[in-house]
Amino acid sequence: MRLIQITDCHLYADPAARGRIGVPLRQLEAVVEAVNRERPDRVVVSGDISQDETAASYGLAERTLSRLDAPWCWLPGNHDRTDLMAERRALPAELDLGDWRALLLDTQVRGREGGELGAERLAALDVHLAGDDRPTLLIMHHPPLAIGTAWLDAIGLADAEAFWRLVAPHRQVRAVCFGHVHQAFEGAKLLAGRQVAVYGCPAASDQFLPGATTFALDEAARPGYRLLDLGPGTLETRVVRVAP
Template sequence: MTHSDPKHPLRVLQLTDPHLTAQSDGALLGVNTRDSLAAVIEDVLKEHGQPDLVLATGDISQDASVEAYRYFGEQLEAFECPSLWIAGNHDDTSLMNSIAAEFRADQSEWMQGGWHFVMLDSSVHGKVFGELSGEELAHLDNALSEQPELPTMVCLHHHPVDIGSDWMEKIGLKTREAFWRIIDKHPQVKVVLWGHIHQELHRQRNGVQLLATPSTCIQFTAGASNFSVEPRAPGYRWIELNPSGNIYTEVRRATQFEFELDENSSGY
């Protein structure tokens, strides 16, 4: 099948929050993040086969290292398709974008399979919370205004809604009112997709699907008031998009991956 074949849905893979480091033995709360990413990629290929597009929604690196970004790009070569990367709070945006450019993964807009993808940078240098600058908000509004007929997915790192977790509410997207004002003006937006929260979420808001996805490494406990992790397997989201605007999506976990999680940590 070709990427643009209208008879088949566009197969999209979301990978998020791998937290890779320069060192091959780099771990987060006891979990080797390279090994957990490898387990996720193995599960994708076994359960779904090749995607048509990979969306990497931030915190690609834990230490903002060239080696981590390049390693990530090399691992994505298991997939015979384009990828698009955006920064999270642990990333160095300019460095990440420079490596992403080597893998042709630095585009802030993409059209494929009858869909329009808008990639936003919600990272704030030196901060854990997210914001969309005036420039990013203008990019979003302009991109949506220029393609009013195409069903659209908007991607960012930070959560733009309250997820019912007190400690994470302080580190979500601060500019959410301005963000939603733009989204609400453009009815072609069908999906808003993000990472950051290391857990699965699927809601609807004014007809827009709101999707967040487990990390490819450690998982945060849903609904926790204070920082808390739970020993659930690393995961990913698979999405099938029809040109009509209809979507099918599921979250899967690499349950074959064995790990010992440090559940007593107070942060990451």
């Protein structure tokens, strides 16, 4: 099973609008074209679909992402309007990936850059995890641990400690994938004698500079995506960069 993560498209209603460096629509189109060459089975877009939170930007996103040669779905980021997303396409909570499954977590808190699951969503996650012992991938927008970029670490998942306490007894959780940080990241969380892999994904739009104390762009880094090959109990992953 080949799963690909795309994240942080930051589209505007105007297809020609520029982001901080490039044109988000052109960047996303290049990512979609490259992803199709990978022949994925599923694609997940992990938030910040829109920059201006307009219905037109989500229409543009849906038309562009529908060029993918695989089923795709999305989940919200801090910039998104979940009501406008849901008008276009459902926001599933779970994906059946054969030997694996993925749970898609909504970490958005309207009006805040940082994220939080909160008691209700944590309780729902616990129920979902208890219902299936297949190897499980958790996908969310906000990072559940520090990535070493100070200004981004300040706007990560506010209740990360509660999240990890909940995940700890569920040994089928093998990895967590997130967006939000506009850069590649690989780390791990030690839980109850095992390691859970944690992966960040480059943005489909402009990139942030790793290790920066305050906001900074990585003008040399290209847009990209994360590829995950899921086998019976195995996970292999790599980041792919794209020339927009």
